Amino acid sequence: MKLYLKFLSIHLRSAMTYRSSFFLSCLGQVLITTNVFLSVVFLMDRFQSIGGYTLPQLSLCYAVILAGTSLAECFARGLDAFGRILSQAQFDRIMLRPRPLLFQVLCQDMKPTMFARVLQAAVMLIWALGAGAVRWTPAKALTLALMILCGAGVFFGVFLINACVTFFTLEHIEALNIFMDGPREYGKYPFGVYGKPVLLILTFLVPLALVQHWPLQFLFDRGPAWYGLLPLAALLFLIPCGLLWRLGVRHYRSTGS
Amino acid sequence: MKKYWSFFKMRLMAGLQYRAAAMAGMSTQFVWGAMEILLYRAFWAEHPGQFPMGMEALSSYIWLQQAFLTLFAMWNWEHDILRSVKEGTVAYELLRPTDIYSMWMARSVANRLARASLRMVPVLVVASFIPAPYGLRLPASPAAFALFLLASVLMVLVVCSYHLLVYALTFYLTDPNGLMVLSVAAADLLGGAIVPLPFLPDGLRQFAQLTPFGSMQNVPLRIFSGSISLAQAPSVMGLQVFWIITLLSAGYLLTKKGLRRAVILGG
Amino acid sequence: MIEMQGICKTYRVRRREAGLGNAFKSLLSREYTEIPALRDMTFTVPDGQILGYIGPNGAGKSTTIKILSGILRPDSGACTVDGLVPWENRKAHVARLGVVFGQRSQLWWDVPVMESFDLLRDIYRVPAPVYRENLNRLTALLDLGDLLKTPARMLSLGQRMRCEIAAALLHGPKVLFLDEPTIGLDAVSKLKVREFILEQNRLCGTTVLLTTHDMQDIDALCSRVLLIGKGRLLLDGDTAQIRAMAGEDLSTEEAVADLYRCFGI
Structure with missing residues (x-):
């Protein structure tokens, strides 16, 4: 952990060497996600509600997804850029160091600019809470924390799958962006809004609905309390991801490319 | 005309090298389009009376938007041009017998056409097989279709003129990235990318339509889907022409002055 | 062996x-x-x-x-x-084991070499006295002195290679x-x-x-x-x-x- 923090500080300082571009890319990222949420604001201005959700509730919904993706993107950046790590033979160097491989890949690259989005998520969350999106109980606060953390976990798993595929194909598969960039865009509404097929896919295949749609039902008093624990179940998704990673490393060891 | 053709050919060949990337890009665009339509379907089911355009028109708008994405996307910069201006190597271009500004234009237009032509067709074909009101439907009249084609040409010219102005401003800025970031955000917001302009609140909507961003994807997509009627089209397209002339001449003057400065400074 | x-x-x-x-x-x-x-x-x-x-x-x-x-x-x-x-x-x-690839760097590009070394100490869990001894010896033998304060991207190839070799030997392989x-x-x-x-x-x-x-x-x-x-x-x-x-x-x-x-x- 201490080592990880050291890496974080190195990446932060590297990013700060190019200070103006650091702030500009922070700004750019926040503008993109602000626009995403503005689309919600405009539509709610016209229609007032969708599927029984109000604007503050949607703000909370998007804040959860935004915080989860941004945390994952900041810390799993090494997995996102894994194609480059492989092609520049950085993975060989990683294997020459006496620390766990995945840990080192995560240390390899981080994206501190993502904290700007985490900040944005925090602002949206605070606004949503102030506007009375939820009637609070301690259990609901716990669920909210679980949603963000487990959400980051699921996104981490998606990044991990992407990296594992790179072991075999050696290039980034753009189609996987559907599950990487897509949720950051379409997570602005609870996934149930998009209809049953989408909800089913995101419940059982890539369990993003377990950290967003279902626990939201509990937060908004529309579902039973045990929905609030579903984010934990979403973490099961990490098991196949981990197995795939092992398979990828084994493949790398036998082909060396 | 010839330089347009050779830039187009060059980029098309380069693009063809990355067939796999193009295929994957199409699959994501298809999913994006589907998600947008599913979303508006939910709004339509609850509040059909408050829709500023019909569901069928909206579906056509969304599919065309996905298909034409690389044609009008603000983020589709010509990084070679930017670099040459930033590093001053642009002064060497003066050695060539062509006018640098029309060269930039040729390059921008051709590259956009080449990129879009690879990605466009499959999305359009698939979308036209989706049942109403969620699929892509042809415009009501041949006249509307003709106007759509004309408006598309004007759209590409507006986007490229805007880009050329940014390249020209790069002569005077230490770092054009801020301007680029803001341009992308503004085009998303005011151009009809995040929600079609008719869905914007009053006031903001009228403002957006008057900006150069409102003369981009907004015009052809809405003429195609019938959201801008034949009667309204001439004035909207007139505004497109106005922006092309304004942006182009502003950029042209700035480039001329900037180049003179670059030559004096010695690049 | x-x-x-x-x-x-x-x-x-x-x-x-x-x-x-x-x-x-x-x-x-x-x-x-x-x-x-x-x-x-x-x-x-x-x-x-x-x-x-x-x-x-x-x-x-x-x-x-x-x-x-x-x-x-x-x-x-x-x-x-x-x-x-x-x-x-x-x-x-x-x-x-220590490995040096002549064509690839293991130093972090934007930070001073000394920080890369400290990071390697933590990665390899080198005990502080051993690290100090190795670092002093390598600095003297390879004439690193001022190079340690420079970011790796600003070193010449020869200077960088000396730092690379030192980096591979910090843990005393x-x-x-x-x-x-x-x-x-x-x-x-x-x-x-x-x-x-x-x-x-x-x-x-x-x-x-x-x-x-x-x-x-x-x-x-x-x-x-x-x-x-x-x-x-x-x-x-x-x-x-x-x-x-x-x-x-x-x-x-x-x-x-x-x-x-x-x-x-």
Whole structure:
């Protein structure tokens, strides 16, 4: 952990060497996600509600997804850029160091600019809470924390799958962006809004609905309390991801490319 | 005309090298389009009376938007041009017998056409097989279709003129990235990318339509889907022409002055 | 002690022909070409030896290094480095190993070299007194001084290579792999690097395995030379033997080319 923090500080300082571009890319990222949420604001201005959700509730919904993706993107950046790590033979160097491989890949690259989005998520969350999106109980606060953390976990798993595929194909598969960039865009509404097929896919295949749609039902008093624990179940998704990673490393060891 | 053709050919060949990337890009665009339509379907089911355009028109708008994405996307910069201006190597271009500004234009237009032509067709074909009101439907009249084609040409010219102005401003800025970031955000917001302009609140909507961003994807997509009627089209397209002339001449003057400065400074 | 016993490694390369049709065909049935990289490679390196490992491009040098350092698993054969099988005890093995790739950097680009070193100390869990001692010795021998405060991207190639070598030795490894450490260096830097390798070997008894295309490196450093070609061990001898085959003046390109031609590689 201490080592990880050291890496974080190195990446932060590297990013700060190019200070103006650091702030500009922070700004750019926040503008993109602000626009995403503005689309919600405009539509709610016209229609007032969708599927029984109000604007503050949607703000909370998007804040959860935004915080989860941004945390994952900041810390799993090494997995996102894994194609480059492989092609520049950085993975060989990683294997020459006496620390766990995945840990080192995560240390390899981080994206501190993502904290700007985490900040944005925090602002949206605070606004949503102030506007009375939820009637609070301690259990609901716990669920909210679980949603963000487990959400980051699921996104981490998606990044991990992407990296594992790179072991075999050696290039980034753009189609996987559907599950990487897509949720950051379409997570602005609870996934149930998009209809049953989408909800089913995101419940059982890539369990993003377990950290967003279902626990939201509990937060908004529309579902039973045990929905609030579903984010934990979403973490099961990490098991196949981990197995795939092992398979990828084994493949790398036998082909060396 | 010839330089347009050779830039187009060059980029098309380069693009063809990355067939796999193009295929994957199409699959994501298809999913994006589907998600947008599913979303508006939910709004339509609850509040059909408050829709500023019909569901069928909206579906056509969304599919065309996905298909034409690389044609009008603000983020589709010509990084070679930017670099040459930033590093001053642009002064060497003066050695060539062509006018640098029309060269930039040729390059921008051709590259956009080449990129879009690879990605466009499959999305359009698939979308036209989706049942109403969620699929892509042809415009009501041949006249509307003709106007759509004309408006598309004007759209590409507006986007490229805007880009050329940014390249020209790069002569005077230490770092054009801020301007680029803001341009992308503004085009998303005011151009009809995040929600079609008719869905914007009053006031903001009228403002957006008057900006150069409102003369981009907004015009052809809405003429195609019938959201801008034949009667309204001439004035909207007139505004497109106005922006092309304004942006182009502003950029042209700035480039001329900037180049003179670059030559004096010695690049 | 490094032992390699009958190591074989074959790469399977997917055959792909141009054209869209073939691209689709290769989705269904894949054809592979087998490229043998190492065939029955056997040798032993005793502790404290400086071993030169030479051969033309594609002879299998980097495959050997990759197997010895645990990156690659061979198809068959046995291999131990100080009693450990590299690809089975990766962490324990690499903790005792230092590797320098002449063409790649392990320093972090934008931060001062000293910070890279501190980070390596933490990665390798080097105890503070050991680290201080190693750092002082390496700084003195390699004349690092002011370089430590400079970001790696601002160093010249020669300066960076000295820092790279120090970085590989901070944790006091018993075995050091040098992959073309003098590539691209000017004469002064080359001499400095060679002088250091000898010194390090003499002071710490470090076993050094050196791959290079520069015969002057071999001449100056190695007590023993392995020549490989097409994945096989062709010659195991000392520089005198090489010299006998290639002619007195090893430094010329012609002599080396003649040597390779001698073995038909």
